[in-house]
Amino acid sequence: MSSDLLLEVKNLSCHFDVSKPWLNRLIEREPQRFLTAVDNVSFNINRGETFALVGESGSGKSTIAKLIVDLIHPSSGQILFDGLSLRETQGETFKTLRRRIQMIFQDPFASLNPRWRVGDIIAEPIDAFGLAKGQGEVSKRVETLLDKVGLSGRDQHKYPHEFSGGQRQRIAIARALSAQPDFLVCDEPTSALDVSVQAQILNLMQDLQDEFGLTYLFISHDLSVVKHMANRIGVLYLGSMVENSESDQLFKQPAHPYTRMLLDAIPDHEMSGRRRKQVTGEIPSPIDPPSGCTFHPRCEFANTKCTQERPKIHEINGSFVSCWASAENRISISS
Amino acid sequence: MTEPLLSVRDLVVEFPKRKTRLTALDHVTFDIYPGEILGMVGESGAGKSLTGAAIIGLLEPPGHIAAGEIWLKEQRIDKLPYEQMRRLRGKRIAMIFQDPLTSLNPILTIADQLIETLQTHLPLSDKDARARAIQLLDEVGIPAASKRIDDYPHQFSGGMRQRVVIALALAGEPELIIADEPTTALDVSVQAQIIDVLKRMCHDYGTAVMLVTHDMGVIAEACDRVAVMYAGRIAEIGDVRQIVKDPQHPYTQGLMGSIPSLTERVDRLVQIPGSMPRLDAIPAGCAFNPRCTQQFDRCKQQRPDLIKTKKGQVACWLYDGESS
Numbered sequence A: 001m002s003s004d005l006l007l008e009v010k011n012l013s014c015h016f017d018v019s020k021p022w023l024n025r026l027i028e029r030e031p032q033r034f035l036t037a038v039d040n041v042s043f044n045i046n047r048g049e050t051f052a053l054v055g056e057s058g059s060g061k062s063t064i065a066k067l068i069v070d071l072i073h074p075s076s077g078q079i080l081f082d083g084l085s086l087r088e089t090q091g092e093t094f095k096t097l098r099r100r101i102q103m104i105f106q107d108p109f110a111s112l113n114p115r116w117r118v119g120d121i122i123a124e125p126i127d128a129f130g131l132a133k134g135q136g137e138v139s140k141r142v143e144t145l146l147d148k149v150g151l152s153g154r155d156q157h158k159y160p161h162e163f164s165g166g167q168r169q170r171i172a173i174a175r176a177l178s179a180q181p182d183f184l185v186c187d188e189p190t191s192a193l194d195v196s197v198q199a200q201i202l203n204l205m206q207d208l209q210d211e212f213g214l215t216y217l218f219i220s221h222d223l224s225v226v227k228h229m230a231n232r233i234g235v236l237y238l239g240s241m242v243e244n245s246e247s248d249q250l251f252k253q254p255a256h257p258y259t260r261m262l263l264d265a266i267p268d269h270e271m272s273g274r275r276r277k278q279v280t281g282e283i284p285s286p287i288d289p290p291s292g293c294t295f296h297p298r299c300e301f302a303n304t305k306c307t308q309e310r311p312k313i314h315e316i317n318g319s320f321v322s323c324w325a326s327a328e329n330r331i332s333i334s335s
Numbered sequence B: 001m002t003e004p005l006l007s008v009r010d011l012v013v014e015f016p017k018r019k020t021r022l023t024a025l026d027h028v029t030f031d032i033y034p035g036e037i038l039g040m041v042g043e044s045g046a047g048k049s050l051t052g053a054a055i056i057g058l059l060e061p062p063g064h065i066a067a068g069e070i071w072l073k074e075q076r077i078d079k080l081p082y083e084q085m086r087r088l089r090g091k092r093i094a095m096i097f098q099d100p101l102t103s104l105n106p107i108l109t110i111a112d113q114l115i116e117t118l119q120t121h122l123p124l125s126d127k128d129a130r131a132r133a134i135q136l137l138d139e140v141g142i143p144a145a146s147k148r149i150d151d152y153p154h155q156f157s158g159g160m161r162q163r164v165v166i167a168l169a170l171a172g173e174p175e176l177i178i179a180d181e182p183t184t185a186l187d188v189s190v191q192a193q194i195i196d197v198l199k200r201m202c203h204d205y206g207t208a209v210m211l212v213t214h215d216m217g218v219i220a221e222a223c224d225r226v227a228v229m230y231a232g233r234i235a236e237i238g239d240v241r242q243i244v245k246d247p248q249h250p251y252t253q254g255l256m257g258s259i260p261s262l263t264e265r266v267d268r269l270v271q272i273p274g275s276m277p278r279l280d281a282i283p284a285g286c287a288f289n290p291r292c293t294q295q296f297d298r299c300k301q302q303r304p305d306l307i308k309t310k311k312g313q314v315a316c317w318l319y320d321g322e323s324s
């Protein structure tokens, strides 16, 4: 029997070495320097759910995506998929795990091999994982997949450059689906597209989720897209997850001061007259982040403790929040 | 009624190709009034940037104005000799681009660039120009402006650089600023601040702005009126509130519906089928007709011009006979 829990991310950290070359360091007597791209991040994703990661650029979203699909390795922490870690399994178990987790990237221009025909691009995972026997069966699978993503079977003979951005993203989705995954990591899948094309792709992703029972990790910097797609949302700031809430809860009662700032920053494109505060300040350098709570220099609720101690994660109304003011009830629950 | 500051009349921009020519802007007509912010919105390739480039005389050859007129108050500016156009740029019309580094010289300090621009356009002594430069930087929100003025562009963050570019654009006290996707490269929290600065400064100085963007949020935040572009033509012009809340053109209606809402729960986004045509495949009649759910025979045969209605101006046959 399978539990509700599909993906567990536990205390995940990733540091990048951003030192100058060894010889320069020696001459200039500089120490090695590290950048903390992901800082002790934990979250769970339930089967069939869409969990979203939001944050401004450099907050660590893509790094987490790459860690989950094992493109890069964590400095510490664990990622468990159905209780198993890609880093600790071998043989058939590893291969199956690999197959079940697929990724869609932001740039459908860079993620498709320009020299391959669309049919071959989509067939590759089918071959690699031995999911169909014989050319005829593979080709039938490719046609079905193209149809599922709103393209035509004839398109398999064309090359990626013959398609628009939106169509290429459909091809990328078909390729991901060809491995028969149950989990898709989608890193800004519509950020390079126009809004009307974005709507087509978001609708398609929801249809496919229903049809195949897919679970999504959906990454975006766009809060309105995230609100539309996600059941739960994790908010990242300088590599830390500052808040993890149900989507509705996050928008109704944002608990972390940074979440509130983000909501205040989104333009009111519907002219609903939503009340907002003026946003100030910029994100500091991740190489030399502020002490204590890294948000404290921009936070109206910061006190001495905030400048010195890392806030612990605490639970409030089903949300997980990393903020001293929230933990100490110094912050009113607004609506 | 006030006279328009800028008047664009039936502007046509073409790119000659080996056998044919591509019409990138097709009879574009609109006005900008003194002190207002006019938004130019549309999806990529709609012709927004070309419209800006044509106005300021920066079309890249072989692209050229094939027909139409552009008036800046009483002066016709689409046929100005190069030298006159160059003098007009910065003085009467200034530009802000998506990438602030397009407007900033990496090897000169901010002081060098601001003071030079000020002295090009205004009769100021070195001392007065420097004082004025510091004042401008302070107004656009550069902290410790009197110190930061001697820094180089690379010493500023992306958001701070765009503030410097706004100061630079305002230095010559222009009547019009054309801002092409000025916040597109920025994060939302920085974008919100830059929009505020642009709005406040242009209001204080009485400068009109043509704000080119693909982002409806930026439009709603900043603009007084909006022109919606589609396939090199203007689909609709109206007050920002009307365009956002009660769009008339079927394209604008689809566009607004395709943006996920922050206030309402929508199960499925409105979907416009297909995508914007390429320049070599613009359909006859109304350019939107193959994607339009409300199209009828006439739409395939005759191109609709902007029709004046009670709400605004719309290029759509559904409104024929409603003109007021």
Ligand SMILES: Nc1ncnc2c1ncn2[C@@H]1O[C@H](COP(=O)(O)OP(=O)(O)O)[C@@H](O)[C@H]1O
Residues within 6 Å of the ligand: A016, A017, A018, A035, A036, A037, A055, A056, A057, A058, A059, A060, A061, A062, A063, A064, A286
């Ligand atoms: N390979 C790398 N080497 C050094 N720094 C990196 C590398 N990849 C990402 N970073 C840094 O890690 C931080 C997080 O980056 P990223 O995960 O791409 O953020 P996001 O996707 O949220 O924009 C950024 O400061 C980025 O510059």
Ligand SMILES: Nc1ncnc2c1ncn2[C@@H]1O[C@H](COP(=O)(O)OP(=O)(O)O)[C@@H](O)[C@H]1O
Residues within 6 Å of the ligand: B015, B022, B024, B042, B043, B044, B045, B046, B047, B048, B049, B050, B051, B060, B063, B278, B279
């Ligand atoms: N040098 C050029 N040669 C041919 N076509 C061009 C050239 N520059 C722009 N275009 C075309 O003109 C159209 C409008 O471009 P542009 O004004 O940049 O669109 P927008 O700013 O709305 O995204 C596009 O279809 C684009 O491909």
Ligand code: SF4
Residues within 6 Å of the ligand: A256, A257, A258, A293, A294, A295, A296, A297, A299, A300, A301, A302, A303, A306, A311, A322, A323, A324, A325, A326
């Ligand atoms: S911990 Fe302190 S500084 Fe950080 S967000 Fe909460 S109140 Fe603000």
Ligand SMILES: [Mg+2]
Residues within 6 Å of the ligand: A061, A062, A063
């Ligand atoms: Mg990223």
Ligand SMILES: [Mg+2]
Residues within 6 Å of the ligand: B048, B049, B050
């Ligand atoms: Mg453009």
